[in-house]
Amino acid sequence: xxENEELFETFKEEAKENFERVHDALNAFAHAVNRSxxxxxxxxxxxxxxxxxxxxxxxxLKDAAHILESKLSIYRKDPQSISEEVVNSLKLEVxxxxxxxERDSTxxxxxxxxxxxxxxxxxxxxxxxxxxxxxxxxxxxxxKQKVQEIIxxxxxxxxxxxxxxxxxxxxxxxxxxLIEKEAExxxxxxxxxxxxxxxxxxxxxxxxxxxxIALSMRMTSVKSLFSRMEKTVRSYCQNGHKSINIAxxxxxxxxxxxxxxxxxxxxxxxxxNAMDHGIELPHIRKEKGKSEIGTIxxxxxxxxxxxxxxxxxxxxxxDINNILAVAKEKGMDVSRISSKQDAMQLIFxxxxxxxxEVNDVSGRGVGxxxxxxxxxxxxxxxxxxxxxxxxxxxxxxxxxxxxxxPSIVIRVGTNLYGIPTHNIIQTYTMNKRDLSFSQDGxxxxxDKNYIEAYCFSNFLFSSESKDVDLACAKITVCIANIxxxxxxxxxDSIEANTELIVKPLPKGCPSFPYLLGAAILANGDPAFIxxxxxxxxxxxxxxxxxxxxxxxx
Amino acid sequence: xxxxxFFKRQNLYQDQDEFDENFPVVFIxxxxxxxxxxxxxxxxxxxxxxxxxxxxxxxxxxxxxIISLRGQIIPVVEIIKNQISDKAAKxxxxxxxxxxxxxxxxxxxxxxRRVELMAKDYAKKTFINIDDLPVKILAADDFMHIKNGxxx
Numbered sequence: 001x002x003e004n005e006e007l008f009e010t011f012k013e014e015a016k017e018n019f020e021r022v023h024d025a026l027n028a029f030a031h032a033v034n035r036s037x038x039x040x041x042x043x044x045x046x047x048x049x050x051x052x053x054x055x056x057x058x059x060x061l062k063d064a065a066h067i068l069e070s071k072l073s074i075y076r077k078d079p080q081s082i083s084e085e086v087v088n089s090l091k092l093e094v095x096x097x098x099x100x101x102e103r104d105s106t107x108x109x110x111x112x113x114x115x116x117x118x119x120x121x122x123x124x125x126x127x128x129x130x131x132x133x134x135x136x137x138x139x140x141x142x143x144k145q146k147v148q149e150i151i152x153x154x155x156x157x158x159x160x161x162x163x164x165x166x167x168x169x170x171x172x173x174x175x176x177x178l179i180e181k182e183a184e185x186x187x188x189x190x191x192x193x194x195x196x197x198x199x200x201x202x203x204x205x206x207x208x209x210x211x212x213i214a215l216s217m218r219m220t221s222v223k224s225l226f227s228r229m230e231k232t233v234r235s236y237c238q239n240g241h242k243s244i245n246i247a248x249x250x251x252x253x254x255x256x257x258x259x260x261x262x263x264x265x266x267x268x269x270x271x272x273n274a275m276d277h278g279i280e281l282p283h284i285r286k287e288k289g290k291s292e293i294g295t296i297x298x299x300x301x302x303x304x305x306x307x308x309x310x311x312x313x314x315x316x317x318x319d320i321n322n323i324l325a326v327a328k329e330k331g332m333d334v335s336r337i338s339s340k341q342d343a344m345q346l347i348f349x350x351x352x353x354x355x356x357e358v359n360d361v362s363g364r365g366v367g368x369x370x371x372x373x374x375x376x377x378x379x380x381x382x383x384x385x386x387x388x389x390x391x392x393x394x395x396x397x398x399x400x401x402x403x404x405x406p407s408i409v410i411r412v413g414t415n416l417y418g419i420p421t422h423n424i425i426q427t428y429t430m431n432k433r434d435l436s437f438s439q440d441g442x443x444x445x446x447d448k449n450y451i452e453a454y455c456f457s458n459f460l461f462s463s464e465s466k467d468v469d470l471a472c473a474k475i476t477v478c479i480a481n482i483x484x485x486x487x488x489x490x491x492d493s494i495e496a497n498t499e500l501i502v503k504p505l506p507k508g509c510p511s512f513p514y515l516l517g518a519a520i521l522a523n524g525d526p527a528f529i530x531x532x533x534x535x536x537x538x539x540x541x542x543x544x545x546x547x548x549x550x551x552x553x
Numbered sequence: 554x555x556x557x558x559f560f561k562r563q564n565l566y567q568d569q570d571e572f573d574e575n576f577p578v579v580f581i582x583x584x585x586x587x588x589x590x591x592x593x594x595x596x597x598x599x600x601x602x603x604x605x606x607x608x609x610x611x612x613x614x615x616x617x618x619i620i621s622l623r624g625q626i627i628p629v630v631e632i633i634k635n636q637i638s639d640k641a642a643k644x645x646x647x648x649x650x651x652x653x654x655x656x657x658x659x660x661x662x663x664x665x666r667r668v669e670l671m672a673k674d675y676a677k678k679t680f681i682n683i684d685d686l687p688v689k690i691l692a693a694d695d696f697m698h699i700k701n702g703x704x705x
Contacts, residue, residue, distance in 0.1 A: 167624055415607070415610075417610070459610075460610040460611065461608055461610055461611050461612055503626060505626070505628075506626055506655065506656075507655060507656045508628040508699050508700055509609075509616070509619065509628045510609065510613045510616050512609070512610055514610075518619060520621050524621060525605055525621065526607045526619050526626050527607060528609070528610055528619075530610070
């Protein structure tokens with residue numbers, strides 16, 4: 001990358017930040033007390049974009065920004081009188097600027113821009129600055145000085161930094177394991193052990209902090225992505241026959257930049273489907289007793305090592321019978337479908353669409369398979385909830401990235417498995433006689449309630465006895481919440497309560513739906529990390545009866 | 554050895570002018586049960602002593618589990634079913650194969666040794682005769698289907 005290309009990249013990043021600031025200000029405008037301050041912020045950002053666009057000869061962007069800037073100077077005179085319609089029209093104009101920006105930034109730098117001798121100039125010769133604009137430039141200059149505190153670092157270097165931190169953490173765990181073992185055997189003086197323990201705790205804390213910082217370097221908030229979705233909805237409403245509100249929450253949630261960068265297209269597919277097939281036309285919504293304005297909600301949150309992106313609409317919902325009928329029409333084998341979730345997964349089949357008409361927004365049946373492919377590739381998963389006439393919610397579970405995860409290590413026969421503690425509500429050590437048997441399997445009594453219990457040893461490979469209650473007198477029970485129900489998982493014992501660095505499984509490993517990855521234990525051996533939630537879902541799916549599926553009348 | 558000579562010797566040059574069929578090429582010959590295999594040494598990262606394998610949570614044909622090689626997790630595969638006793642299993646060695654930066658495999662073997670083969674002797678052949686034994690020549694392509702966790 002030459003100097004000019006690097007400058008152009010910086011301009012793109014800065015413009016992106018400026019657009020975010022504008023969106024934030026306009027979104028906050030309706031309920032703001034100090035509207036004037038917000039409008040000033042919008043003005044400053046648009047002015048900066050205009051100036052930078054001029055430097056890079058992006059004349060169309062510069063001119064559009066100039067027109068918007070002129071309008072803003074008029075509105076600045078009386079910010080309190082600005083109506084919601086005006087704010088909406090401003091949002092559309094900002095969307096237009098962003099589109100111009102995206103178009104220009106995706107095309108390569110033109111020859112004139114690449115050529116530093118004739119391309120870049122700080123300001124157009126015909127640009128004359130008034131004193132107020134000069135003041136404005138000073139404000140920007142100050143802001144730029146602050147921006148200079150940020151440096152751009154290649155992602156590979158950040159990754160290397162993170163990997164090394166993880167390795168140090170691993171080595172510390174192994175040293176700690178060795179010393180504890182020697183201390184147990186009485187080979188280490190108590191005084192030495194106590195001093196070492198204080199230092200080791202301090203070292204562990206510092207490494208966890210360092211790991212957190214290393215991880216945070218790759219993290220980006222989903223704000224810009226959500227803002228793109230808001231824009232998609234606005235643009236659809238402008239051209240279509242539906243009125244749709246978009247409600248956004250958790251936009252400060254941070255996920256790995258690599259995942260974030262490629263999440264845009266799958267999200268757009270889901271939003272388009274919600275707008276086109278989910279939300280009904282206003283008169284139909286009125287007939288159903290709903291508000292004529294539909295709502296699409298977009299939220300992001302973090303749970304354990306996963307980011308959960310939730311996309312829901314209050315539309316007509318997905319008719320599972322319709323999906324099955326279309327699948328049959330298309331010659332798909334539906335004989336093995338035993339649950340609603342299974343049936344729902346059909347919408348991710350390539351070319352599957354229940355839409356009777358194809359338009360420029362959706363209906364071709366391409367897209368949902370791309371969404372699934374992307375989520376699978378990222379090591380995530382999708383869960384769908386739908387209710388006829390109430391709406392549909394898509395849950396995208398995405399790994400946040402590598403990190404130190406508080407976990408327990410359980411023993412199942414001869415094998416050890418890690419389980420992140422955020423999956424677990426409570427653990428109990430019990431006698432094997434506390435397990436009851438019923439027609440459907442095991443039950444365990446917790447606080448006077450019987451909970452369905454599943455022995456890991458009946459599902460996971462073990463070279464020892466398959467039946468946990470024959471193998472040991474004491475058992476360990478982990479209680480977790482799976483699909484809204486409490487389930488108990490029975491292991492032989494808990495071997496450690498520790499922090500593990502979860503690494504994705506390398507190429508060449510077969511995939512298991514409930515594995516999050518693998519980690520190196522303190523003794524240096526690798527162990528697989530189970531997601532209890534996914535494991536529970538996997539068991540329920542395996543155990544589900546074919547009669548569970550209800551056909552609507 | 555000068556790197557250029559090494560590449561020449563391993564016949565890694567694409568250019569046919571550089572290919573010399575009379576140059577000896579280094580292979581690692583290994584034995585699993587009664588079967589014999591050989592693979593170009595450029596695909597062998599290292600050979601390590603027996604180490605404990607963490608089995609997968611469910612059995613998968615041909616996939617034995619994972620090992621840790623100085624903190625790096627490597628999948629272990631068996632290219633033929635090896636019915637050996639626990640005692641014999643403890644004596645086996647692990648050949649670590651490297652096909653690209655992020656695709657490594659581990660194969661447990663009974664014996665491994667270094668052999669030099671003439672390009673003319675192994676080129677375009679599936680089996681060659683080494684010390685009167687039929688030795689199957691393996692190449693990177695023989696392992697590519699495992700890359701996505703496919704059953705052997």
